[in-house]
Amino acid sequence: VGTAADDDAAAEFHAFFERHYAELARLAHLLTGEPDAADDLAADALLALWHRWDRVRAADHPVAYARGVVVNLARTRVRTAVRERRRVALFWSQRAERSENPDVAGVVDVREALRRLPFRKRACVVLRHAFDLSEKDTALALGVSVGTVKSQTSKGVAELQRLLGTRAAPRAPRQVRAAIARSGGATGGTR
Amino acid sequence: MTGPRRDADERLRARLREAAGAHRPDRARILARV
Numbered sequence: 001v002g003t004a005a006d007d008d009a010a011a012e013f014h015a016f017f018e019r020h021y022a023e024l025a026r027l028a029h030l031l032t033g034e035p036d037a038a039d040d041l042a043a044d045a046l047l048a049l050w051h052r053w054d055r056v057r058a059a060d061h062p063v064a065y066a067r068g069v070v071v072n073l074a075r076t077r078v079r080t081a082v083r084e085r086r087r088v089a090l091f092w093s094q095r096a097e098r099s100e101n102p103d104v105a106g107v108v109d110v111r112e113a114l115r116r117l118p119f120r121k122r123a124c125v126v127l128r129h130a131f132d133l134s135e136k137d138t139a140l141a142l143g144v145s146v147g148t149v150k151s152q153t154s155k156g157v158a159e160l161q162r163l164l165g166t167r168a169a170p171r172a173p174r175q176v177r178a179a180i181a182r183s184g185g186a187t188g189g190t191r
Numbered sequence: 192m193t194g195p196r197r198d199a200d201e202r203l204r205a206r207l208r209e210a211a212g213a214h215r216p217d218r219a220r221i222l223a224r225v
Contacts, residue, residue: 017225025216030207039217043224050225110206130207161199164206 013053017046020063023131024070030126031074032081033115041077045069067127067141075119113163120144121156128153 024045029038048069049056056062114122120142127138128149138149 017222021218021221022216025221026211026214029214030211035214038214039220040224042216043221046221046225110203110210114210126207126211129204130211132208157200157203160203164203 009053009057012057013050016049016062016066020066021046024066027067027070027126027131028074030111030114030130031071031119031123032077033111034077037077041073042070045073061137061140064137064140068143071123071142075123078119110160110164113160116163117156117159120148121152121159124149124152125156125160129157 021042025039025042028041028045029035032038032041045066049062049066056065059065114126117125123142124138127133127141128135133141135146135149135153138153139146142149144152
């Protein structure tokens with residue numbers, strides 16, 4: 001027999017579901033790269049939350065907890081997929097080698113590039129920059145320190161830029177720029 | 192942070208936000224599983 005307290009809990013959970021299911025599914029999508037699996041994973045995370053809703057609703061940041069559950073489920077799924085790919089690679093080693101090292105800048109889209117990042121860097125970049133979470137909230141969701149978020153995000157962004165071929169061109173050293181200026185700024189070589 | 196790098200980072204952020212928003216979650220599918 002349901003009680004008024006049960007009804008309240010159910011109503012609160014329902015409101016939480018409506019507010020956050022889309023964000024959680026999108027987070028799962030960027031972390032796994034799989035649209036259908038992302039929705040199932042978000043559902044599994046929400047179900048896990050409902051099973052411990054009394055604790056979750058009492059937490060300071062229920063949504064941070066929810067994001068953490070999504071991240072953990074996504075990590076497990078990605079690891080399983082990687083293991084599966086390695087098994088396949090035993091049979092198709094040459095082909096696998098090519099696909100493991102397609103380090104060609106500018107030909108991959110952002111989702112494909114994300115999939116090539118190690119999971120923790122990927123999660124940091126996604127939470128910080130796709131979902132605009134603060135470093136503190138990202139750390140809370142991932143269960144790591146703010147320092148780790150800073151370093152992993154910075155490295156992850158640099159790697160993504162390299163994969164996408166969008167990294168800003170490094171400036172020439174000052175002496176080189178000065179020499180170019182002295183020679184009239186000519187860039188057309190005589191080779 | 193230098194200008195070109197800031198621009199590159201901003202462009203990357205925009206692409207990431209766009210990639211996140213591109214996924215249209217199936218509410219009914221999620222609800223059915225919960």
